[in-house]
Amino acid sequence: MRDAYQEQLDELADALADMCNQVADAMSKATRSLLECDLQLAEEVISEDIRVDEVRAVAEERAFALLALQAPVATDLRIVVSAIHGAGDIERMGDLALHVAQAARRRHPLPVLPAEVAPYFAEMGRVGVALALKAGNVIRSRDLAAAAELETDDDAMDDLHRHIFTVLMDRHWSHGVGPAVDITLLARFYERYADHAVAVARRIVYVVTGRMPGPLAV
Amino acid sequence: MRDAYQEQLDELADALADMCNQVADAMSKATRSLLECDLQLAEEVISEDIRVDEVRAVAEERAFALLALQAPVATDLRIVVSAIHGAGDIERMGDLALHVAQAARRRHPLPVLPAEVAPYFAEMGRVGVALALKAGNVIRSRDLAAAAELETDDDAMDDLHRHIFTVLMDRHWSHGVGPAVDITLLARFYERYADHAVAVARRIVYVVTGRMPGPLAV
Numbered sequence: 388m389r390d391a392y393q394e395q396l397d398e399l400a401d402a403l404a405d406m407c408n409q410v411a412d413a414m415s416k417a418t419r420s421l422l423e424c425d426l427q428l429a430e431e432v433i434s435e436d437i438r439v440d441e442v443r444a445v446a447e448e449r450a451f452a453l454l455a456l457q458a459p460v461a462t463d464l465r466i467v468v469s470a471i472h473g474a475g476d477i478e479r480m481g482d483l484a485l486h487v488a489q490a491a492r493r494r495h496p497l498p499v500l501p502a503e504v505a506p507y508f509a510e511m512g513r514v515g516v517a518l519a520l521k522a523g524n525v526i527r528s529r530d531l532a533a534a535a536e537l538e539t540d541d542d543a544m545d546d547l548h549r550h551i552f553t554v555l556m557d558r559h560w561s562h563g564v565g566p567a568v569d570i571t572l573l574a575r576f577y578e579r580y581a582d583h584a585v586a587v588a589r590r591i592v593y594v595v596t597g598r599m600p601g602p603l604a605v
Numbered sequence: 606m607r608d609a610y611q612e613q614l615d616e617l618a619d620a621l622a623d624m625c626n627q628v629a630d631a632m633s634k635a636t637r638s639l640l641e642c643d644l645q646l647a648e649e650v651i652s653e654d655i656r657v658d659e660v661r662a663v664a665e666e667r668a669f670a671l672l673a674l675q676a677p678v679a680t681d682l683r684i685v686v687s688a689i690h691g692a693g694d695i696e697r698m699g700d701l702a703l704h705v706a707q708a709a710r711r712r713h714p715l716p717v718l719p720a721e722v723a724p725y726f727a728e729m730g731r732v733g734v735a736l737a738l739k740a741g742n743v744i745r746s747r748d749l750a751a752a753a754e755l756e757t758d759d760d761a762m763d764d765l766h767r768h769i770f771t772v773l774m775d776r777h778w779s780h781g782v783g784p785a786v787d788i789t790l791l792a793r794f795y796e797r798y799a800d801h802a803v804a805v806a807r808r809i810v811y812v813v814t815g816r817m818p819g820p821l822a823v
Contacts, residue, residue: 454672454676454686455678455679461673464672471686471689556782556783556786563782564773564785568773571786571789571790
């Protein structure tokens with residue numbers, strides 16, 4: 388009986404780690420659709436988001452069943468509660484990848500990004516995808532050193548985010564208000580995506596240590 | 606024993622409803638600080654956000670203790686799990702009010718908003734505050750009709766949000782890129798604030814009916 392229970396806990400963690408892979412893939416494709424004005428890829432991300440939502444619903448049902456039937460305590464209870472939080476964060480990451488793809492679709496066949504800002508978004512996409520994959524690995528490994536790495540990686544995202552604003556505010560900005568509005572929102576989506584990946588890793592620190600790390604700057 | 610347990614459940618709901626009042630107050634003040642360039646009010650919102658975070662931490666500890674010590678099932682379990690979610694949503698509403706106040710502070714003594722868009726933000730503030738207060742009432746009353754009202758109120762927020770973009774994109778927009786970037790982010794903060802209030806109300810529908818309403822458009 389105890390073994391079946393441990394298996395259920397492991398399955399819950401696996402479902403969450405798989406969700407991280409899904410949203411990493413979504414953000415990778417969404418970024419490519421944005422950079423390459425690839426409508427088909429954007430549509431793929433948009434239609435696949437429902438799958439992330441489904442896995443989230445299943446994960447939450449599993450967590451609920453564990454609470455109702457097994458009444459976990461201590462570390463096990465922290466695992467289940469953190470899974471409930473994590474599932475929410477990861478689903479949101481999927482939504483944010485979806486928003487990036489929607490921006491690419493909305494402007495198609497025109498590019499959303501002027502050439503001079505495209506490299507920053509390529510980099511934000513790379514950092515975001517790496518964060519999602521790392522969060523998935525941290526869920527599987529419960530490696531605290533790896534969890535701490537996400538905070539540093541997120542600093543790189545924050546730097547990119549800030550830099551994009553300096554580009555927009557520069558008096559040499561020649562693309563007008565429309566692209567600036569798109570870029571403002573897109574940069575925000577990537578930054579929030581990264582924040583949620585960090586939040587997932589922080590919950591794993593809580594699972595292992597029983598303490599949440601200090602607050603995340605928002 | 607059973608009475609003490611019911612009391613704990615009620616206290617948890619009360620803590621969440623109080624948080625709704627706190628973040629309604631924060632958004633009300635943040636909006637005034639934005640519209641009236643009131644630095645002192647902005648500082649108040651910024652320094653008080655920590656209190657929302659504290660109540661959230663206490664609420665989450667209570668929920669955790671209930672799960673560990675009382676092993677609730679059925680409706681009671683739904684209450685506790687929904688409280689965990691709700692606390693996260695309401696804390697985020699506080700963060701978004703904080704972001705509005707930070708924008709007011711960043712540009713002080715200059716206004717963030719050109720006069721022509723100020724009325725839209727006054728209205729978004731009013732709708733947002735009303736949503737937060739309604740969410741608090743729904744937590745207390747578990748009134749499904751009131752919960753459904755939040756969805757309609759949120760449509761008003763979405764309309765305002767969309768309208769602001771048409772103002773920014775209009776060729777008569779004369780304030781340049783900087784204010785447009787500020788306004789884009791601010792409008793997003795109000796819209797997300799409303800989304801989180803709706804999510805809180807939806808969780809109450811789940812508590813009462815055992816079913817989540819259909820997905821929230823994001």
